[in-house]
Amino acid sequence: MPLFTKGTMKFTDWLNHHDITISSKVLIADLRNSEQGRGVIALDDINKGEVLFSIPRDSILNVGNCSLIEDYPDIKQKLVHLTHWESLIIVLLYEVLVKGENSKWNDYLDVLPVKSAQFNAKQHEETFNQLMYWNSDELHLLEPSLILERVGKDLAVSIYNKLYPGIIIEELGIKELEGKVTLDMYLAIASTIMSYSFDVEISDFDEQEENEEEEEVEDEEEEELEEEEDDEEKEEGEDNESKTQSGMEPRSILMDGYYKSMVPLADTLNADTNLHNASLTYVDNELVMKSLKAIKKGDQIYNTYSDHPNSEILRRYGYVETQGSKYDFGEIPLNLITKHFEDTTGLTEESIKDLLHFVNQIIMEEHEDDENLVDIVLDSYDCFKSGDVILELIFLIQILTIIAAVDKTESIMTLEEAPKYQLINRISKKCYQLIESKKLTNQFLENYKAILNSRLNQYPKLASQPYEPKIPFTRSKMAEVVLKSEYQSLKNCLDIDKTFKKNEDLGPFKFIDDEKLIRNIIKKRAQEDSSGEETSSIKKSKTT
Numbered sequence: 414m415p416l417f418t419k420g421t422m423k424f425t426d427w428l429n430h431h432d433i434t435i436s437s438k439v440l441i442a443d444l445r446n447s448e449q450g451r452g453v454i455a456l457d458d459i460n461k462g463e464v465l466f467s468i469p470r471d472s473i474l475n476v477g478n479c480s481l482i483e484d485y486p487d488i489k490q491k492l493v494h495l496t497h498w499e500s501l502i503i504v505l506l507y508e509v510l511v512k513g514e515n516s517k518w519n520d521y522l523d524v525l526p527v528k529s530a531q532f533n534a535k536q537h538e539e540t541f542n543q544l545m546y547w548n549s550d551e552l553h554l555l556e557p558s559l560i561l562e563r564v565g566k567d568l569a570v571s572i573y574n575k576l577y578p579g580i581i582i583e584e585l586g587i588k589e590l591e592g593k594v595t596l597d598m599y600l601a602i603a604s605t606i607m608s609y610s611f612d613v614e615i616s617d618f619d620e621q622e623e624n625e626e627e628e629e630v631e632d633e634e635e636e637e638l639e640e641e642e643d644d645e646e647k648e649e650g651e652d653n654e655s656k657t658q659s660g661m662e663p664r665s666i667l668m669d670g671y672y673k674s675m676v677p678l679a680d681t682l683n684a685d686t687n688l689h690n691a692s693l694t695y696v697d698n699e700l701v702m703k704s705l706k707a708i709k710k711g712d713q714i715y716n717t718y719s720d721h722p723n724s725e726i727l728r729r730y731g732y733v734e735t736q737g738s739k740y741d742f743g744e745i746p747l748n749l750i751t752k753h754f755e756d757t758t759g760l761t762e763e764s765i766k767d768l769l770h771f772v773n774q775i776i777m778e779e780h781e782d783d784e785n786l787v788d789i790v791l792d793s794y795d796c797f798k799s800g801d802v803i804l805e806l807i808f809l810i811q812i813l814t815i816i817a818a819v820d821k822t823e824s825i826m827t828l829e830e831a832p833k834y835q836l837i838n839r840i841s842k843k844c845y846q847l848i849e850s851k852k853l854t855n856q857f858l859e860n861y862k863a864i865l866n867s868r869l870n871q872y873p874k875l876a877s878q879p880y881e882p883k884i885p886f887t888r889s890k891m892a893e894v895v896l897k898s899e900y901q902s903l904k905n906c907l908d909i910d911k912t913f914k915k916n917e918d919l920g921p922f923k924f925i926d927d928e929k930l931i932r933n934i935i936k937k938r939a940q941e942d943s944s945g946e947e948t949s950s951i952k953k954s955k956t957t
């Protein structure tokens with residue numbers, strides 16, 4: 414019997430022996446023909462809201478339920494002070510490398526990609542397609558996608574260096590892992606967590622939180638952890654650096670009310686942003702997978718891994734949706750926008766930076782208590798497949814358009830600080846009022862189109878071609894799909910009717926002549942005294 418089929422059978426037996434209740438209407442299937450590994454399919458028609466399977470909480474694997482804590486109960490107090498990400502890595506390392514075949518979860522772990530890392534490096538490379546595993550030539554295929562700035566390999570390696578041997582061996586004292594945790598092994602565990610884990614609410618969270626608070630006070634006294642509580646943890650795998658010398662964070666992950674967890678069977682579901690038809694729900698003592706809509710016999714049951722564009726699906730999970738993700742977007746880097754204004758107006762790179770700094774300063778000073786306030790100066794700006802763009806992009810291009818026009822007569826950069834500040838203040842306010850009244854200027858539109866076109870021109874020609882109906886999941890083909898997804902999204906945002914004139918969400922916007930607005934700003938400036946006017950802020954856009 415092929416190893417793959419044997420693995421599925423052992424896993425199915427394991428599920429049955431661990432009280433996982435599975436509807437007779439679903440089956441784990443071999444989907445390697447469509448390059449999807451294992452998946453779950455419907456053996457019969459399924460109604461909306463049917464329970465497909467349920468998993469008791471004691472079958473899931475996390476910091477609260479694992480061999481490491483069974484063997485070393487005292488470690489839990491230290492483990493929960495690491496990030497979710499780090500603690501689950503340690504839990505899995507122990508399960509795979511120390512418990513091995515004696516692990517309660519062995520037949521489950523055997524069907525996860527992590528096991529391949531124990532064999533050889535080549536197999537390892539073939540198993541994982543997440544961007545962390547791409548070499549520089551392969552990554553080059555993704556240019557000019559900004560996903561290249563978020564690959565995350567360096568961060569993963571720095572977490573490895575922090576955890577091993579420092580925390581794992583020296584602080585936690587897990588001697589059985591000494592000499593066993595190679596970088597390859599660690600990366601395989603990290604990638605598996607990235608593509609398989611769920612954040613599962615802790616069912617007795619309130620109780621645990623109380624206990625934990627008491628224990629924390631003791632901990633703090635004992636260990637004299639001096640650092641401030643950590644900022645909120647970023648998403649999967651992007652946890653922050655350690656805040657204490659020892660690498661242990663004083664904040665407990667118990668206080669977040671969830672554990673990052675491995676959930677057998679729920680993680681056998683593949684995902685599709687368009688075909689998503691089932692979802693995991695949390696009830697007291699079990700996790701329940703339910704259909705979200707009627708599913709036809711023979712169809713695959715799909716989860717969703719959140720609202721990711723193809724670039725992010727590739728980075729995290731190592732595959733792409735061949736016809737595009739529902740949540741695709743292209744990105745415009747800030748430097749492309751500033752370059753446009755540098756090339757088409759009298760403004761220099763330096764003065765644009767300076768002016769944007771002023772704009773931000775004004776907004777921040779006027780509205781420092783406003784939680785919804787966002788920085789309009791971002792590294793990049795999202796342009797969605799739907800044709801929507803983020804409000805920050807509209808604001809940025811509109812304000813630079815006005816600044817460039819006013820600069821022609823006022824030479825803003827030659828002004829003293831106070832009048833310069835006052836003028837930018839006034840422009841910011843006018844710009845905000847303009848956008849709030851659902852108006853933009855004609856010159857804004859010219860600049861917007863030119864900026865989008867120059868971003869599109871950075872893509873290779875193949876990105877403008879339609880998706881192929883079926884592709885092999887080679888790295889070069891997947892890179893092509895990502896570029897097409899981004900290109901199409903950017904292109905959709907050039908449909909001015911859709912993006913502006915008929916946009917019922919942010920707009921609809923009308924376009925007005927620039928001249929009257931500019932005249933008004935300049936005239937008012939001449940009359941203005943130094944009392945200063947109130948500026949208005951830009952609120953977080955719905956789409957971000």
Ligand SMILES: C[S@@+](CC[C@H](N)C(=O)[O-])C[C@H]1O[C@@H](n2cnc3c(N)ncnc32)[C@H](O)[C@@H]1O
Pocket residue numbers: 448449450451452524525608609680681682683684685729730731732733
């Ligand atoms: C949670 S697992 C799903 C089960 C997995 N197919 C298996 O064989 O174990 C996530 C991984 O499945 C694969 N996957 C999920 N959805 C997919 C899809 N729509 N197309 C291709 N591969 C997919 C990717 O390799 C991803 O990293």
